[in-house]
Amino acid sequence: MKYRNLGKTELTVSEIGYGAWGIGGGMWQGSEDKESLLALHTAIDLGVNFIDTALEYGRGHSEQLVGKLLKERSETIYVATKTPPKNGKWPAHPDDPASEVFPSEHIIQCAERSLRNLNIDRIDVLQLHVWHDNLLGQNDMSDAVLKLKEEEKIRFFGISVNDHQPHNAVRAVEEGFVDTVQVIYNIFDQSPEEDLLPACMKNNVGVIVRVPFDEGALTGKITPETTFPNRDWRNRYFRGDRKQQVWDRVQKLEKLPGDEAETLPELALRFCLSHPGISNVIPGMRTVKNVKANCAVSDGRFLSEELLQELKKHRWQRNFYE
Numbered sequence: 341m342k343y344r345n346l347g348k349t350e351l352t353v354s355e356i357g358y359g360a361w362g363i364g365g366g367m368w369q370g371s372e373d374k375e376s377l378l379a380l381h382t383a384i385d386l387g388v389n390f391i392d393t394a395l396e397y398g399r400g401h402s403e404q405l406v407g408k409l410l411k412e413r414s415e416t417i418y419v420a421t422k423t424p425p426k427n428g429k430w431p432a433h434p435d436d437p438a439s440e441v442f443p444s445e446h447i448i449q450c451a452e453r454s455l456r457n458l459n460i461d462r463i464d465v466l467q468l469h470v471w472h473d474n475l476l477g478q479n480d481m482s483d484a485v486l487k488l489k490e491e492e493k494i495r496f497f498g499i500s501v502n503d504h505q506p507h508n509a510v511r512a513v514e515e516g517f518v519d520t521v522q523v524i525y526n527i528f529d530q531s532p533e534e535d536l537l538p539a540c541m542k543n544n545v546g547v548i549v550r551v552p553f554d555e556g557a558l559t560g561k562i563t564p565e566t567t568f569p570n571r572d573w574r575n576r577y578f579r580g581d582r583k584q585q586v587w588d589r590v591q592k593l594e595k596l597p598g599d600e601a602e603t604l605p606e607l608a609l610r611f612c613l614s615h616p617g618i619s620n621v622i623p624g625m626r627t628v629k630n631v632k633a634n635c636a637v638s639d640g641r642f643l644s645e646e647l648l649q650e651l652k653k654h655r656w657q658r659n660f661y662e
């Protein structure tokens with residue numbers, strides 16, 4: 341496992357972090373706690389030292405599983421979690437006032453609930469779970485963050501950018517509001533390269549990449565015949581002819597990497613890690629098998645400029661979350 345600086349936090353984080361949404365269950369059906377804990381332990385065995393979770397994931401269950409892991413391990417493990425919007429609206433709407441989305445007392449109460457779920461004294465990175473740059477400067481979000489930092493309940497503060505809207509966090513980065521941003525960046529959505537990643541590099545803001553596999557599309561495992569369990573949110577994400585659309589695109593990608601990647605998941609992760617502005621990537625990986633495959637990708641090899649140029653032709657700008 342290789343490590344990088346998480347921007348101005350100066351935390352040294354593993355290139356592959358652990359995305360802990362799926363293990364919370366709820367929207368992701370088919371999660372087994374026993375398997376999830378094994379996957380978490382394997383990740384730590386293989387050098388992962390960064391876990392991304394959220395109060396919302398399985399209504400605290402993901403955080404509780406992470407808490408269980410932390411109790412059983414002595415290694416340094418950095419935990420990032422997230423505060424949900426008080427008005428319950430995902431994504432943040434440009435016209436919603438900060439007083440409704442992230443009032444100060446809500447941020448503080450949620451951080452305290454996360455601390456209890458995680459069973460720890462301090463969160464390494466507290467992130468707002470939705471974001472729109474219109475929220476900047478509107479209320480006392482900064483006071484809440486300062487208070488939590490002063491009370492040593494959090495170390496660093498970040499935002500998780502609205503899906504496919506990287507431009508919507510550039511002001512927050514440039515105005516010094518955040519230590520980190522979490523953003524969708526993958527072979528299909530390369531838009532963060534336009535303005536967010538350069539802004540983060542200039543301002544030394546850590547970049548946590550989420551959804552490197554486009555919720556599974558970029559693993560090559562979603563075929564037109566794939567089915568998901570009842571009540572699994574991916575029935576909506578991959579609805580209608582979307583699985584066919586994904587399959588058609590992925591077929592073309594699989595032919596590309598030559599000897600630069602043996603599998604599509606490997607190509608997808610190497611793509612993210614090849615950008616110098618990225619601090620780490622947090623794939624969701626509920627099984628030991630996937631953890632092993634993903635951790636093996638962090639070996640210091642980057643994709644060639646030639647292949648990166650070729651991958652630009654495979655950009656696919658759309659929003660399946662809607």
Ligand SMILES: NC(=O)c1ccc[n+]([C@@H]2O[C@H](COP(=O)([O-])OP(=O)(O)OC[C@H]3O[C@@H](n4cnc5c(N)ncnc54)[C@H](OP(=O)(O)O)[C@@H]3O)[C@@H](O)[C@H]2O)c1
Nearest residue numbers: 359360361500550551552553554555556623624625626630
């Ligand atoms: N708004 C936000 O802040 C937000 C939104 C989304 C995600 N996130 C964070 O980002 C993390 C990653 O996103 P995600 O989990 O939604 O999507 P993702 O990482 O793009 O894809 C996860 C899917 O890929 C599968 N997978 C993982 N490694 C694989 C491999 N080597 N081979 C084949 N399949 C593989 C997983 O299988 P299994 O199902 O078997 O694990 C899962 O179905 C989340 O866990 C969460 O921490 C944050």
